[in-house]
Amino acid sequence: MTPIRWGILATGNIARKLAHDIDTMEDAVVTAVGSRSQAAANTFAEEFGVPHAYGSYDALIHDPNVDVIYVATPNHLHYQNTMACLRAGKPVLCEKPFALNARQAQEMIDYAERHNLFVMEAIWSRFIPAHRKLYELAWTGALGEIRAINAEFGFRAQFDPVSRLFDPSKGGGALLDLGVYALALAVKLLGTPDRVTGFAQLSATNVDEQAAIILGFPSGAVANITCAIRTQLSNDARIYGTKGRARLHEPFWRPNDLTTVIDGVEEHLTIPRQNWGYQHELEEVHRCLREGHTESPQMPHDDTLTIARIMDDLRRQWGVTYPGD
Ligand SMILES: NC(=O)c1ccc[n+]([C@@H]2O[C@H](COP(=O)([O-])OP(=O)(O)OC[C@H]3O[C@@H](n4cnc5c(N)ncnc54)[C@H](OP(=O)(O)O)[C@@H]3O)[C@@H](O)[C@H]2O)c1
CATH class of the missing domain: 3.40.50.720 (NAD(P)-binding Rossmann-like Domain)
Incomplete structure (x- = not known):
């Protein structure tokens, strides 16, 4: 080849x-x-x-x-x-x-x-084997109807007004850097939310240094997301369905471990990612290029747009602005 x-x-x-x-x-x-x-x-x-x-x-x-x-x-x-x-x-x-x-x-x-032309947002979590297993459990109905998701991604970075994390002119803030992974998980499992709300603590540079976000979906499901660049969080994600629940262990965007409790029976799965974990999304890019696809069904353009619209909505609520808004 x-x-x-x-x-x-x-x-x-x-x-x-x-x-x-x-x-x-x-x-x-x-x-x-x-x-x-x-x-x-x-x-x-x-x-x-x-x-x-x-x-x-x-x-x-x-x-x-x-x-x-x-x-x-x-x-x-x-x-x-x-x-x-x-x-x-x-x-x-x-x-x-x-x-x-x-x-x-x-x-x-x-x-x-x-x-x-092929283009894809590098949401590599979508291709991590433990995520794929979770999606399979969701699509086959093993978890029942998904009713709620809790996901958090946060670490404590040193405040530096000119670093890409804190500088609004570089698109800084917890939401765009870290919250985006939790949004990608929620959108994957629940679709497009019809209610988006959140509260953010802003830094001295006026970017969100931590935020609590709640999404509501037409099905009645909710997602509860916390992201932070000044607070270390647990960094796991929990998915609750009518038949069972699942936990993507820390770090939930590239986990090796998935625990499920289905009909009261707990199972712990270890499904290791390869190398740093980027290989899995790369395999998908290669497959799409070789087969002549312009987008990946695992990370389609519509999901990128849905996530971007949610982030726009939240930033409007918080008063966080970037050049070109
Ligand atoms: N997928 C993931 O796991 C993951 C993890 C971390 C970050 N990211 C994303 O990857 C992107 C880069 O993050 P990073 O951690 O690699 O950042 P980084 O270490 O600061 O590197 C960014 C690179 O961009 C180039 N660059 C061009 N204009 C720049 C400017 N005005 N200021 C600083 N650098 C500039 C520089 O390369 P040259 O000097 O060679 O031009 C620099 O080395 C971000 O969008 C971030 O959200 C993804």
């Missing part, structure tokens, strides 16, 4: 983890990396044995040997970088949050669909 040739756009923390996981796969290679600086691109290329290192994102985007690009820049650049890739005819896996707001997300998706 001819390997899929990845281009990695940016050389930060998450770009390194993804490059590591691509390296473990037989049907893919990192063929090029692009950075704002040639020195950073060279260092990255040396670390991962990447043949082409570019000192600009533009050079990477226009490399004809690149089949697909992974956008790993801070939140406020996802729209701009993804659009540039798409305009050059490149399929994209874009880090979460897909965009700063639903308007940007819609534009990116519309462009990709019009030009028959």
